[in-house]
Amino acid sequence: MPEVIFTGPAGRIEGRYQPAKEKGAPIAIILHPHPQFGGTMNNQIVYNLYYDFVKRGFSVLRFNFRGVGRSQGAFDHGQGELSDAAAALDWAQAMNPDARACWIAGVSFGAWIGMQLLMRRPEIEGFISIAAMANRYDFSFLAPCPSSGLFVHGSEDRVAPVKDVVSVIEKVKTQKGVKLEHAVVEGANHFFDGRVDELMVAVDEYLDKRLGATEQEA
Structure with missing residues (x-):
């Protein structure tokens, strides 16, 4: 898990990067929760x-948004963080010029940033949005949503209630062939305290369906 430093719009960005073993492997970018509420790339x-x-053979990058850890700059209410995410994808693509595809995964605030990046980058072919704060952030930009993906929520999420996400998903127009799926982890709160294993089961089931079972499970 090599530590990497790359240049973002506000200066240095700190990340962790695991290159794939195979040439042409897809890229995944992972976006962390809200920087002002303790969110970092080391979030569980x-x-x-x-x-x-990584275990599915992707080249994977997670990083700290501006002002978090050793990343330079200051919190920018989403606009700058979206620029950081775009810079991270640019860096990962420069490291993997043969990569054919990209996935984005975000948690809470990171899910909102990830969905905005999805709208700007047609090469992103799949997403995982966990605990998306549809009650606090406007998701109406998903018009239409260009890629299939999965929304996951905890049934006991009081920060971003399930009903708000469901209403967003129902309103989103999708392009032909695009399918939005939604999974609920029973008993889980916004942070999936004590329920991360169940969360990852839901994510794995979706990725198995989209990508095929992992080699370890095959």
């Missing part, structure tokens, strides 16, 4: 997502 869910994509 981010960490689990990172290794989930």
Whole structure:
């Protein structure tokens, strides 16, 4: 899990990067929760997502948004963080010029940033959005949503209630062939305290369906 430093719009960005063994492997970018509420690239869910994509043969990058850890700059209410995410994808693509595809996975605030990046980058072919804060952030930009993906929520999420996410998903128009799926982890709160294993089961089931079972499970 090599530590990497790359240049973002606000200066240095700190990340962790695991290159794939095979040439042309897809890329995955993992985005962490809200920087002002303790979100970092070492968040437990981010960490689990990172290794989930690593074991599936992706080149995977997770990083700290501006002002977090050793990343330079200051919190920018989403606009700058979206630029950071775009810079991270640019860096990962420069490292993997033969990569054919890209996935994005985000947690809470990171899910909102990830979905905005999805709208701007047509090469992103799949997404995982965990605990998306549809009650606090506007997701109406998904018009239409260009890629299939999975929304996962905890049934006991009081920060971003399930009903708000369901209403967003129902309103989103999709392009032909695009399918949005939704999984609920029973008993889980916004942070999936004590329920991260169940969360990862839901993510794995979806990725198995989209990508095929992992080599370890095959």
